Amino acid sequence: MDNRAIGVFDSGLGGLTAAQALRGLLPDERILYLADSYNMPYGEKNRARIVEMSRMDLRFLLEKGVKAVFIACGTATSNALEILEKESPVPVFGIVGPAAGKAAAATVNGRIGLLATRASVRAGSYQRAIRALDPRLAVTAQACPRFATMVEDGIFEKDDEKVLAAAAEYLPPLKQTEVDTVILGCTHYPLLADVIGEYMGAGVKLISAGAAAAERLAAFLGANGLLNSSGGHGGTEYYTTGAPEAFARTAELMLRQDVRGKLTGLEPFDKAGNM
Numbered sequence: 271m272d273n274r275a276i277g278v279f280d281s282g283l284g285g286l287t288a289a290q291a292l293r294g295l296l297p298d299e300r301i302l303y304l305a306d307s308y309n310m311p312y313g314e315k316n317r318a319r320i321v322e323m324s325r326m327d328l329r330f331l332l333e334k335g336v337k338a339v340f341i342a343c344g345t346a347t348s349n350a351l352e353i354l355e356k357e358s359p360v361p362v363f364g365i366v367g368p369a370a371g372k373a374a375a376a377t378v379n380g381r382i383g384l385l386a387t388r389a390s391v392r393a394g395s396y397q398r399a400i401r402a403l404d405p406r407l408a409v410t411a412q413a414c415p416r417f418a419t420m421v422e423d424g425i426f427e428k429d430d431e432k433v434l435a436a437a438a439e440y441l442p443p444l445k446q447t448e449v450d451t452v453i454l455g456c457t458h459y460p461l462l463a464d465v466i467g468e469y470m471g472a473g474v475k476l477i478s479a480g481a482a483a484a485e486r487l488a489a490f491l492g493a494n495g496l497l498n499s500s501g502g503h504g505g506t507e508y509y510t511t512g513a514p515e516a517f518a519r520t521a522e523l524m525l526r527q528d529v530r531g532k533l534t535g536l537e538p539f540d541k542a543g544n545m
Contacts, residue, residue, distance in 0.1 A: 272496040275300035275507075276487075277331030278340040281323075282310035282422050282512070283520050284458030285342030288365065288480025289506065290525065292340065295488040296497070299504040302334055307512025308538040311418050312345040313387020313456070320389060324350035326539040328358060330509075336360060337496055340487055342480055344456045345387045348395035361490065368486045369453050369479035370399035374407060376475050377451040381408050383444035383474075385466070386455030388413040396455055410447045414440045414459070421458040424520045428464040437465045444470065451475045461524060508533040 276296075278289045282305050289303050309315075309323050324346045331339055339362045341347045341354070347364030354362045373382050384396050391413045400407050416436045425432055444452060452470060454460055457480040467476055491497050498504060506529075510517040514535035521529045 271499045272337050273300075273498045273500050274335055274337035275302045276338050276340060277302050277304070277334065277336035278342050279304040279306065279327040279331060279346070280343040280457060281305070281312035281345065282307045282418070282458070283517065283524060284418060284421055284456060284461075285480065286521060286524050287460045287478070288340065288342035288457045288484055291478070291481040291484035292487065293506065295484055296491070297504065298498050298500075300498065301504065301506040302331060302336060303506055303508045304330055305508070305510040305512065305517060306539070307422070307510050307517060310422060310512065311387065311415070312343060313389045313418060314415060315389065317349045317389070317393070320345060320349040321353055323539075324354060325357070328354050328362070330539070332358065332360070338363065338487065338491065340483065341365065342457050342483070344479060345389045348386075348390040348393035363483055363487045363490070365457065365479040365483040366395045366399055366455075368482035369455065369477055370396055370403060372477045372482045373451050373453050374400055374403040376477065377407065379448065379450045380406055381410070381447055381449040381451075383447070383449035383452040384409055384411040384455050385414050385417070385440065385444075385452060385459055386411065387418065388415055390455055396453060408447070410444050410449055412440050412443050414456070417462055418456055418458040421461050422520060424523050426461040428468065433462060433465050437462070437469050441466065441469045449474065451477060453477045453479060455479050506532065509536055511536045511538045
């Protein structure tokens with residue numbers, strides 16, 4: 271039994287989809303969710319800066335005494351996971367490996383699509399993970415820089431003109447290569463699953479990287495006796511380095527609940543000197 275909280279971090283609100291999946295699997299656990307919204311989006315930054323920011327996120331959660339860290343960010347996972355794994359005294363989980371495994375198992379025609387940030391596509395982590403499982407698999411990777419920022423702004427309804435325009439811009443390469451499985455490689459993207467699914471067609475399977483990773487983390491905690499078995503229901507505490515009101519407004523749209531009473535605004539880590 272381990273009653274310490276689970277730490278989750280993302281560049282913004284997208285990781286809430288992963289935290290929500292984790293909450294569904296482990297309702298008794300305490301979750302600390304950190305959104306580094308001040309530095310969002312991570313996906314448009316270079317690797318050195320992504321690693322630097324991810325280290326600050328990890329440090330914050332470790333100072334809170336968490337028992338495991340969940341990187342609910344495809345960009346941070348793709349660029350910083352191996353580094354954080356070595357530097358952290360507690361287990362660190364990313365979203366790339368679990369999603370790659372699910373996609374490799376799901377595809378029938380051997381053609382997998384990847385939707386991710388520019389930095390994730392550039393890092394090639396998803397592609398390498400998939401080909402390590404089966405080198406015969408073909409991956410069509412597409413960077414979708416506007417998807418994450420739209421979700422952060424609360425724009426994710428499938429009939430919104432901006433959402434439809436972005437889908438029409440980003441999805442044709444996947445359609446043309448006739449993929450039968452698509453990895454939503456950024457945790458913002460499940461909020462756009464309706465429009466992505468409709469564009470790609472009913473026969474195409476969508477893999478949520480955040481949900482796949484939540485399943486793996488839950489299984490690890492259970493197998494290693496790290497679950498909170500003290501009884502009662504856990505809760506989620508939220509922290510943001512951005513504007514708290516903006517976080518609360520979009521979080522309410524995403525989660526269908528008011529998080530203001532559980533939300534703490536933080537000084538941006540760079541400004542606070544937490545390097």
